[in-house]
Amino acid sequence: MVDVYLFSGFLGSGKTSLLLNVISQIKESGRKPAVFMNEFGSLSIDSDAVENGVPLKEVLDGCICCTGSEQTEAQIQSLLEENKDIDVILIETTGAAHPVEALDAIYSPIFADQLNIRGIITVVDSKLWLDRSRLSPQIRALYMEQIRHAHLLLANKSDLLTESEMATVSMELANYNEAAPVVQTIGAKIAFSYIEKVLHSTKEKSDTSIISGKGLPLSSKLITFTESVSRDDFEEWVKSLPETVYRMKGYVPLEGSINPHLFQYAYGMVSWLPEYVKMTPRLVIIGEGIDSIKYE
Numbered sequence: 001m002v003d004v005y006l007f008s009g010f011l012g013s014g015k016t017s018l019l020l021n022v023i024s025q026i027k028e029s030g031r032k033p034a035v036f037m038n039e040f041g042s043l044s045i046d047s048d049a050v051e052n053g054v055p056l057k058e059v060l061d062g063c064i065c066c067t068g069s070e071q072t073e074a075q076i077q078s079l080l081e082e083n084k085d086i087d088v089i090l091i092e093t094t095g096a097a098h099p100v101e102a103l104d105a106i107y108s109p110i111f112a113d114q115l116n117i118r119g120i121i122t123v124v125d126s127k128l129w130l131d132r133s134r135l136s137p138q139i140r141a142l143y144m145e146q147i148r149h150a151h152l153l154l155a156n157k158s159d160l161l162t163e164s165e166m167a168t169v170s171m172e173l174a175n176y177n178e179a180a181p182v183v184q185t186i187g188a189k190i191a192f193s194y195i196e197k198v199l200h201s202t203k204e205k206s207d208t209s210i211i212s213g214k215g216l217p218l219s220s221k222l223i224t225f226t227e228s229v230s231r232d233d234f235e236e237w238v239k240s241l242p243e244t245v246y247r248m249k250g251y252v253p254l255e256g257s258i259n260p261h262l263f264q265y266a267y268g269m270v271s272w273l274p275e276y277v278k279m280t281p282r283l284v285i286i287g288e289g290i291d292s293i294k295y296e
């Protein structure tokens with residue numbers, strides 16, 4: 001299994017700095033990192049910053065959350081195929097990505113056996129946190145969502161604030177996202193071994209859950225089907241799920257069909273598509289507090 005870390009955070013918060021620091025630490029430990037990044041616009045600037053020899057895939061013209069998961073799936077698939085020896089994938093999301101949508105793009109049932117998604121590290125511009133009331137409501141909502149869904153928070157740019165301001169930032173962040181440890185950083189410098197240790201608890205505990213949801217803001221759950229299901233029963237079950245289920249996708253074996261259908265669910269909307277290939281019948285669910293969900 002390849003470990004996957006997602007770097008989230010607002011535009012200019014320090015994600016690229018974190019990426020570069022972490023790449024060199026992973027290499028020093030004798031492992032091979034690969035990078036998956038995206039940018040708004042069709043010119044990639046940050047990718048130039050990644051050293052030669054580190055496999056890199058990019059999604060241009062949009063972000064991994066909105067270019068459609070097919071493109072992302074294809075990119076990750078080729079990254080894995082072309083680089084059989086990679087140990088860790090680091091994903092830098094665009095500063096404008098919502099963390100649920102960014103996670104969604106990599107939680108494909110296709111990779112359920114290959115990728116071990118360790119969690120989201122959000123880099124916070126500490127000065128911007130204090131000034132957040134100046135952001136427009138939509139932008140502020142996104143900034144706050146990136147913080148709320150993190151498994152680890154870096155209170156970055158601590159050099160720009162006084163000690164007492166930093167103490168306020170750390171305390172407020174810890175109150176806002178009680179599950180994530182908060183680390184004050186300059187230049188997003190942090191030991192990768194610490195990240196590994198903190199996100200260790202998000203590692204799968206059983207073969208049915210990719211991230212264990214216990215005490216964590218966002219989690220995922222993998223459901224495997226052993227027999228065909230009736231479409232009506234399945235849709236009834238979908239309706240019965242809690243509101244904290246944000247996203248589902250996978251291949252559902254329907255009674256009377258040869259191949260499992262591609263099933264998608266987002267924000268209350270359901271879609272079905274027939275598949276011409278026999279995909280493994282399983283479903284990925286992303287949400288909060290979803291650990292006990294079963295299909296029955």
Ligand SMILES: Nc1nc2c(ncn2[C@@H]2O[C@H](COP(=O)(O)OP(=O)(O)OP(=O)(O)O)[C@@H](O)[C@H]2O)c(=O)[nH]1
Pocket residue numbers: 009010011012013014015016017018046094095156157158159160185186187188
């Ligand atoms: N003063 C200060 N500047 C920082 C710190 N960390 C990063 N920066 C600067 O902030 C700017 C943005 O840093 P990046 O690492 O590129 O941030 P990013 O989140 O990748 O930015 P985007 O790709 O635009 O979303 C750069 O000019 C960095 O040098 C810090 O701790 N203190």
